[in-house]
Amino acid sequence: MEKQFSVVGRRLPMLDAAAKVNGSAQFTDDLMLPGMLHGKILRSRLPHAKILNVDVSKAARLRGVKGVVTGAEIPDRQYGIVPKARDEYALAKGKVRYIGDEIAAVCAIDQEIAEEAVELIEVDYEELPSVFDPLDAIKEGAPIIHEGVANNTSFAIRKEFGDVEGAFAASHLVSEDSFYSQPVNHAPLEPHSAVAQHDPIRGQVVLWSSTQIPFFLRRNLAATLQIPESRVRVIKPKVGGGFGQKIDMFAKDFCAAWFAMKLGKPVKFTYERDEVFIGTRQRHPMYLKVKTGMTKDGKILGQQFLAYADGGAYNSTAPTMMALSCFFLMVPYHVPNLLYEGYHVYTNKPVGGAMRGHGIPQARFAVERQLDMMAERLNLDPAEIRWKNSIKAGEPHPGGFVINTCGFAESVRAAAKAIGWKEKRGKLPFGRGVGLGGASFPSGVTNMSHISSGAVVQVGQDASVNVLTGAADIGQGAETVIAQIVAEVLGVSLDDVRVTAADTGATPLDPGTFGSGVTVRAGNAARIAAESVKKRLFECVADELEANPEDLVAKDGVIFVTGSPEINIPFAKALKAYQYKDLPMPLVGRASWMADTSEPTTLFNQPGNFSPSYSFMTQAAEVEVDTKTGKVKVIKMATAHDCGRPINPMLVEGQLEGSIAGGMGQALYENVITEKGQVMNPSFLDYGFPTTLEVPEMESIDIETDDPVGPFGAKEAGEGTQLSPAPAIVNAIYDAIGVHFNELPVTPERILKALEERK
Amino acid sequence: MRLPKFDYRRPERIQEACAILLDQPCAKLMAGGTDLLVNMKHRAETPSTIVSLKALPDLDFVQKTNSALRIGALTPLKKVYNDPFVAAKLPALAIAASSVGSYHHQTMGTIGGNLCQQTRCKYFNQSKWWRSSRPLCFKAGGELCHVAKREGVCYSTYCGDVAPALLAFGAEVILTGAHGLRQVPLEEIFSGDGKTPLKIGRGEILTEIVIPNQAADGFSTYGKSANRGSIDFPIVGAAVWRSSSTGESRIALTAVDRKPVRARRLEDFLEGKQLNEETFQAVDGLVAKESRLMPSSIDSLSYKRKLMGLLVQSALSEARGGE
């Protein structure tokens, strides 16, 4: 059979793989500009306090210090990623709300002096009572963290679909269980960094930043600096992982730009590792109560949720996070009746934000655990319960989602088979077990004009292809995937394509890397831009090939007539022909793309179709519990994954392997431990996420569907697989030792304690 | 984080190094630097002068003599565990040295630096800014200990991996000072005081480790429990040595007190006894008595306590297998 595609669907190494391996790839902190100054931020040492006075005189007098700025001097303009939830200043004004809150910044001729200078800043605090647990923070009389926010509840959502009470009344079994999911840090290898330079002639400040969202960062930076967006140019160098932690603006971005503008010199801020842990973002800890009603044969009739998210000191993405946590309870299972009540609560702790899965991992852990518990109570097979409840493509959806393709039921069967479910579940010796978990995730967001992507594809005189895209490659391989799409459309090889990306001064608008929309959104923009180039090239060579333009195909470097490959012209020659005809050069195609839908939604008000497509997956784990030490070894993890048609299966596997390590961390290793609001383990040594030595054997099974919206049928592959590894592991622990763990992480200590209690 | 300012000296003779130490009370020795430099970046240690040991001749060796195995203090851990005699005859040492940190620590870190490493505490091994949330603790120059919640004490924990193996071997160390050298049992260089954990005279340098031949005549092993398969300090570590000729046992633990400890009560109890399930019964209780567990790390004390008994028991049952 002739293979359908030449570049798409192939396991090709990332375009920048070699540069990253040999060390020549430039990350933000690698940038050195002539005369560059170094910045450092003074952070609060108290969890909650009024700032009475900040005396910077000693710092300013230190030799080599070039600038000092405090919260009092910056414009009175709050920022935040969700417009209605803006509650943050780059440098705190009047009050600090957690240990790590930014108070002032200095810049100096070298790092040592900058570090010394921040220590010379004297802050008069009036300490305020603090609160560290959301369940305490909502109580009457709790300390008020943000003026005017009653009960510290900055966002509440209540959604009901169908009739939950009726569903419970009709149920054979109704179970109510409580769950807790811990704070987890993204721990990207690259610490956050920013370099800014002011160009007085163009009246523009240029910011290089380790960011996932160059264009949103431009907007936030312009707003907080109170200058027009056109005066800010954000460029994203290589980014060493983001996982959602880099979708906000941070003090380093603002302060670098501020000093660069004031002093006319380039300025760099790079965070220390403890600043990354404490002063950026983390996955929200969440308390969840889940009540589920089922029929005797395990069909879900209704579910009711009560969620309290510990937001820490600021909102970041709070409303979106809570809404996602709610709506994505209605995939991958058919939940005909749902009542969700969720609260985002401020505490005097590090700030919660988007993290791979964004509010869904916490909820998914609760649901996937409870499914297993209910399966047991009903004496049913947990795998069977999952495929039985699978939503189906085309079926009406209670939340208004439009599911075009869905490989979920198939993924349950495939993952179960790969782990040896039939032979193993309930049958392995004590200490060994298997478990599974399912999930679904959106491929970006529909119908929001500010979440659209542009692309420009340009063919030069030498037939080389240049792509301009705003998409932010943060290590996942977005530039490679976009190049593959363009190469496939034009029928050229990947080597012929050059990508320039993520520079707000040069590339078209793109919202950035979040919500797993990049391949579908930026990929579609690139596809359409390339198609328009192709169309004009076909029109130009059609005469010569004595065919209609519609009958031409571009593939493997040649343009030929469908069915008659011998009638052809090489791509480079076709471009020559285009030039000889004196058609205007360069040959450029442009496109802007956003996901259309008939029922748009932001989820906050009305339901609707949130995303152009939804990925589905099941992960199955086999674990071994050392009943003496309590240590859990994950032996194998099998993933069956419907991400539509993978553009690059190797990069999909990269995402998947990373999410298994992340899921193991969530299940077994990671926890941002705080003592009175202070993070006790803000280092790679003490935080202890799993390393390559801990990662198990991994098998990946592709459940290919051909999505009608995505480029070449692709759906998301960036976040969904992060949802189910943790519950799969914890479900496998149950199979191994017969203990239900509903709180994360499941540490060796907790395992030993549980085993003792069982005796 | 940047290093604070310091003077750097690189003497080429030991006497010169000792003289600098005597002359400058705030000077510190540096071997591989893998322990010291991290503390300096955190400003937890701020020596005025660093005296590098790297230019001193003849301290990087593993040498078998008639009566002992001698190891120079500057020998990298990797060279120690790769030594054929160590690997074959002193497995506890080989296992311990190869379990330190990651490969990088094993190539840079020295055996002398490993023995002399600082004690650790969750309130101490943090950046200066982090520590500013609380009053300076006793070890760092203040009054209060945040672990004991009392003034004038320090319960920071000794976490070195190599010391228990060497204690179990009955090793001695040579300390060289301006006026010559002295050989003392390894155990004697540990003060048991968290604030100043080493009992080495001013101006003295640990130059050599001497492991008596008797150590090679017996079973030995080291068990380490750590969070992950690499990088991490021990949550608890335990070394066991059992003589093939006399049946004598020596047991030592790390990460359970301000110094590495010998489990003497257990050793005495095991004297002349068979290793069997019955004798193992006593292990937990006797081992627990040797430690002074304090919440100086993020690991739970009850888990540490369980691990102590567990590691010693499993080492002893391995020893039984060999008998």
Ligand SMILES: Cc1cc2nc3c(=O)[nH]c(=O)nc-3n(C[C@H](O)[C@H](O)[C@H](O)COP(=O)(O)OP(=O)(O)OC[C@H]3O[C@@H](n4cnc5c(N)ncnc54)[C@H](O)[C@@H]3O)c2cc1C
């Ligand atoms: C991430 C990380 C993980 C680690 N994991 C482990 C672990 O698992 N197990 C473990 O045991 N250690 C661990 N360490 C600590 C350290 O790396 C090792 O102990 C190493 O062996 C220290 O040797 P060094 O030569 O680098 O010591 P240095 O840092 O050079 O010195 C350590 C201390 O000993 C003193 N000193 C050095 N040599 C002498 C001498 N000859 N005489 C007198 N005093 C001397 C120094 O003044 C200093 O106070 C870890 C460190 C890090 C940063």
Ligand code: SF4
């Ligand atoms: S045990 Fe106490 S004195 Fe010692 S380092 Fe820790 S807090 Fe400081």
